[in-house]
Amino acid sequence: MYNPGVFQLPKGAPVVTQLSAAATPGPQFLSSLARQAITGYVAYAFAASQAVLLYDGGRMISATLSRGGGRVSGLEALTELFRRIATEPGTVDVYRLTPDLVMCLHALLQGEVLHKDQDMRLVDAKGLLAKIKADRLNGCLRIYTQEKNALIFYRDGVGIGFFHDGSDRIETQINESQRIAGLPGAKLDVFSTRPPEELRSFDLLEMVNVEKLWDSTVRAHQAQLEKLHADAAASEQRNLEQKLKAVHEGLRALAIEQIGKLGGALVDKELLEDRAILLDAEKRTAFLGRIEAGAKLVAGMSKVKALVAQMREKIEAELSPLS
């Protein structure tokens, strides 16, 4: 069974299974299903959410997305779906069902809730069934315990199929559903919706400009990615600058220690304009050469050589992890 996040859905005739959601850009994929006049449902599965799109004769009559214990529908569901297709890995399955079953699923996902969490021990089953028949219910019953689920589909008050966990097809026998109804703690939900003829007048693909919605979603995602990259690059740049500044101050301290304030001034003169020269091997060598040339005028060769060696060591120790 397929699990839309709340309860499982019956798998019909598979059209596509376990396709990568990112490999099929939303608008093109959904439009292709419309062109094929498909009747059934498209199920998207992501790490923390699932979406179900119901089709009847190529018309998208419902879009729902479940996440974090909640569910959204319509434009909001499509927007959220496109966002997830663009930003996270997921899979998509497409199953064909009859129009009546699609109607029942619509009741399950978006229909009117007639009864919710009713304890089966307190339910007058006969009376309920009689009312369903009298009211010509279009929808479904859901009977469930903590571990088990069963669905009973109705069209004009007549049962048209049964479905339960572990099954791979719509069944015509009520046996399992009855058995679940008899289990301790079993509960009942009743969902109702409009007949398929009325549902078909609603087509989300015509009401929503999915191309524009997709483009704006992708652009927003792109912009977010670029901002993240820019922020990361800026943060990396800031870290690098701080690191270079610390190395600069360390080199200045070394020079002052060996040859006095003029040594510090020599280091500042070379590095204040562009500390990034310390990251390039050639420029680094030239920098140390200039320090040596200046230091030789105010200090002896042994001190100058010691200073240059210490500077080289310090630069390599502090900056080699960055190269």
Place this chain on the structure above:
Amino acid sequence: MSLSDYLNTIGALDAIRVALWLVAAAISVYFSVGSARIWTSISTGFLLVFVSEAYFAYPSADPRISAIHSVVGTIAILAMTHGLQEYYVFSRTLDVGGQKRWVYLAVAATVLASIAFLLINPTPSEATVRNIRMVENATWVFLTVINLDMVRKIYVQVRDTPVARGFLAFSATFALIFLWRGSALYLEVYGWDDAWEHIASAAGMALDPDRFSVRAAIARATQQGAGILASVAASGSFLYVLRLLR
């Protein structure tokens, strides 16, 4: 000619002074070989001092030779001053650049041009030679004062570096040079030098050598003594800086 005859001819003090300037020149040249370009001008200047003073070791009858030595002496203090100015610029801007060979070439070109100028002009008379020497001494006096200030400024900039005390030594050298050349100029300005006595007597001018004999004697003694001490101080300064920069 024996050594004593030679010393009697040229004067013992002059001989000692020339010998000491030779030592100072040798040390300054040795120092400049392994040091940076900025020291080259200063070292070359002290070398030229010896070249200038060497005249006294072998005086020539040709007045142009005396004039050439005076001109070389003038160029010597110019080279030293240029070197100290470059050092001061370095101590403020920290710019180090250039090559030694350009210093040698510039100094050599200046010396040659000066010699050429003397050669193309009429043979200088005794008075002309004295004038050239007065210009030399005046240049030394004024540039030495400038150099003393320059050394002070350099010292302020490099105060906490190993080489700083070397400049204190050079300030002592230039102070002695100031006394040496200053006293010589003093004698020349007031006509108490030997050359003027010779020129005046040849011209039949009456002089009163005893009128200010004490001042003249002090000035001569200062000239002789400071000349020797300046050479010793120059040698010592270069040796001291060599030790500081080891």
